[in-house]
Amino acid sequence: xxxxxxxxxxxxxxxxxxxxxxxxxxxxxxxxxxxxxxxxxxxxxxxxxxxxxxxxxxxxxxxxxxxxxxxxxxxxxxxxxxxxxxxxxxxxxxxxxxxxxxxxxxxxxxxxxxxxxxxxxxxxxxxxxxxxxxxxxxxxxxxxxxxxxxxxxxxxxxxxxxxxxxxxxxxxxxxxxxxxxxxxxxxxxxxxxxxxxxxxxxxxxxxxxxxxxxxxxxxxxxxxxxxxxxxxxxxxxxxxxxxxxxxxxxxxxxxxxxxxxxxxxxxxxxxxxxxxxxxxxxxxxxxxxxxxxxxxxxxxxxxxxxxxxxxxxxxxxxxxxxxxxxxxxxxxxxxxxxxxxxxxxxxxxxxxxxxxxxxxxxxxxxxxxxxxxxxxxxxxxxxxxxxxxxxxxxxxxxxxxxxxxxxxxxxxxxxxxxxxxxx
Amino acid sequence: xxxxxxxxxxxxxxxxxxxxxxxxxxxxxxxxxxxxxxxxxxxxxxxxxxxxxxxxxxxxxxxxxxxxxxxxxxxxxxxxxxxxxxxxxxxxxxxxxxxxxxxxxxxxxxxxxxxxxxxxxxxxxxxxxxxxxxxxxxxxxxxxxxxxxxxxxxxxxxxxxxxxxxxxxxxxxxxxxxxxxxxxxxxxxxxxxxxxxxxxxxxxxxxxxxxxxxxxxxxxxxxxxxxxxxxxxxxxxxxxxxxxxxxxxxxxxxxxxxxxxxxxxxxxxxxxxxxxxxxxxxxxxxxxxxxxxxxxxxxxxxxxx
Numbered sequence: 001x002x003x004x005x006x007x008x009x010x011x012x013x014x015x016x017x018x019x020x021x022x023x024x025x026x027x028x029x030x031x032x033x034x035x036x037x038x039x040x041x042x043x044x045x046x047x048x049x050x051x052x053x054x055x056x057x058x059x060x061x062x063x064x065x066x067x068x069x070x071x072x073x074x075x076x077x078x079x080x081x082x083x084x085x086x087x088x089x090x091x092x093x094x095x096x097x098x099x100x101x102x103x104x105x106x107x108x109x110x111x112x113x114x115x116x117x118x119x120x121x122x123x124x125x126x127x128x129x130x131x132x133x134x135x136x137x138x139x140x141x142x143x144x145x146x147x148x149x150x151x152x153x154x155x156x157x158x159x160x161x162x163x164x165x166x167x168x169x170x171x172x173x174x175x176x177x178x179x180x181x182x183x184x185x186x187x188x189x190x191x192x193x194x195x196x197x198x199x200x201x202x203x204x205x206x207x208x209x210x211x212x213x214x215x216x217x218x219x220x221x222x223x224x225x226x227x228x229x230x231x232x233x234x235x236x237x238x239x240x241x242x243x244x245x246x247x248x249x250x251x252x253x254x255x256x257x258x259x260x261x262x263x264x265x266x267x268x269x270x271x272x273x274x275x276x277x278x279x280x281x282x283x284x285x286x287x288x289x290x291x292x293x294x295x296x297x298x299x300x301x302x303x304x305x306x307x308x309x310x311x312x313x314x315x316x317x318x319x320x321x322x323x324x325x326x327x328x329x330x331x332x333x334x335x336x337x338x339x340x341x342x343x344x345x346x347x348x349x350x351x352x353x354x355x356x357x358x359x360x361x362x363x364x365x366x367x368x369x370x371x372x373x374x375x376x377x378x379x380x381x382x383x384x385x386x387x388x389x390x391x392x393x394x395x396x397x398x399x400x401x402x403x404x405x406x407x408x409x410x411x412x413x414x415x416x417x418x419x420x421x422x423x
Numbered sequence: 424x425x426x427x428x429x430x431x432x433x434x435x436x437x438x439x440x441x442x443x444x445x446x447x448x449x450x451x452x453x454x455x456x457x458x459x460x461x462x463x464x465x466x467x468x469x470x471x472x473x474x475x476x477x478x479x480x481x482x483x484x485x486x487x488x489x490x491x492x493x494x495x496x497x498x499x500x501x502x503x504x505x506x507x508x509x510x511x512x513x514x515x516x517x518x519x520x521x522x523x524x525x526x527x528x529x530x531x532x533x534x535x536x537x538x539x540x541x542x543x544x545x546x547x548x549x550x551x552x553x554x555x556x557x558x559x560x561x562x563x564x565x566x567x568x569x570x571x572x573x574x575x576x577x578x579x580x581x582x583x584x585x586x587x588x589x590x591x592x593x594x595x596x597x598x599x600x601x602x603x604x605x606x607x608x609x610x611x612x613x614x615x616x617x618x619x620x621x622x623x624x625x626x627x628x629x630x631x632x633x634x635x636x637x638x639x640x641x642x643x644x645x646x647x648x649x650x651x652x653x654x655x656x657x658x659x660x661x662x663x664x665x666x667x668x669x670x671x672x673x674x675x676x677x678x679x680x681x682x683x684x685x686x687x688x689x690x691x692x693x694x695x696x697x698x699x700x701x702x703x704x705x706x707x708x709x710x711x712x713x714x715x716x717x718x719x720x721x722x723x724x725x726x727x728x
Contacts, residue, residue, distance in 0.1 A: 198673030250562040250585035397675040
């Protein structure tokens, strides 16, 4: 088919010459533009969606041959939607975003195409952040580029602190719990917010993992569950106290983030992407939002690296690569980061130092010492979902059914030990 | 239309021995391809170690998954939740649908409007309805808590979806709201087949409304109620959308039914084989219930109907 052959030839040329010849300079052809489907939950994320749309518009303005089509589901559904589509035989995407846990699964399945060519053309091999890219590197090949790395820190509303006479952000677990209680005036104001329901397991797992890390622990070490150890028990007890005393119980993330921009949440521990959400939801609250390091001595918390990659089964892989190459140019990625209020670049030079200095809220995140979630279930990385399900089912019994944390975690320990023996 | 009209094209349907098979063929094909084959695949998978999205091929493990099932407390808990949920839903559905069918069958002003209003929930798409209910049941902002504060002596908002017992009540309420119109229409149809002469004769003999209901209506609609109970049981066993979207099986696994477990194992943990094993166990329970129903039906003499 001559038409197809000419398009393929064209795309090869486009991808190959893109580094040397900016796409901006390309002239429109008479051919139908190639559509690249970009599947991400970011289309549904306030603030970040506009940032990405800005880059897509710039890409569309720069050339006429490739059009980007939005495909997306909310974050809470994304993992399931992607894996279900793949199980059905094909992913309805050419480019997709994914986080560490999903990335491990996608690479194992062979669903991602290497992006080494893109990196080479951009000349950023040596500048790439090796730590965050280790989860998307397999067999010497790179399968994704960091889209955003979201560290976690304590976010607080300065006005609500001042109104309650809180002079500075808490620096210990006990102090945080006490301050949270003081800041809570149900049902109008809450001193803490976090996820606590099974439909939001992924987010809940992040929220409670910080506490485990803060107490110096992790869920699984060298395939041995640590659930009956003091750090995990203390974390569950702290979560229970916050749940009883200071949280809008049962509120999902989008609800309590909305409450935060409405000035109803005084403090909570959440990721840096929240700042963009709060600013988009209510620009007036932005100057009142500050951050502090996670409120414990070691300042440890999880971070969630989110990547952008190319679907291996895509018929538009070259066009997808051309799009990524455009997005990851320093000037474009800087624009993206600044529009989304991101602070963690994928490679040296992708963020402006002057921009970071302008952000009044950034100090808490810069002081946070992050580890990705898979590192907390060492040896069972491929079974995170099952470990999470077992642990959170038991935590749920502590929160809602009055089960003692020690008994709950002993049951969870047994189940995870069985899982570890089975896999 | 007789064969004479289309003498050439109807030769195969002229009453020969093959005619019944030809007529049944589309249905048999449908059942074979879309029901029996997937069931067979599921049973086969339950004897293997199959990881979803894995490049490795399935390996035969014999009864290993069933041994795991027998010793898995999560399975027994899910079975218990399923049976509890099914019992509550079926009981509530039968009672509610009989009462609403009585209402719809009565003559009163605005009956047409009442019938339309009652059947409305059945017409609402399930996912959309459940999402609306999720908001209505929200502990922080839900409208149900506004009503609860009016009518109940409560000072705090009720945890409709975050307390294990209330979560079960909530999914029961939403399920009932969604499904009772269908069953009400079924019962209404059964009511309308009852002969008016029987009621007239009973009234002449001095029977009151309650006696008529007990001795004419109930026996008259009993076969329909039996079938309805069976269908409601089977549908409750396999109900997923309402439960998964409302609670995700939580809190504390209080609403995790077998179907939710199947989904979790197969699509969250990628353990397709164990998910299939749970599915096969659920199928076994459903078949046992259906067998018990048909046995009871035969014993009561409804089988000849």
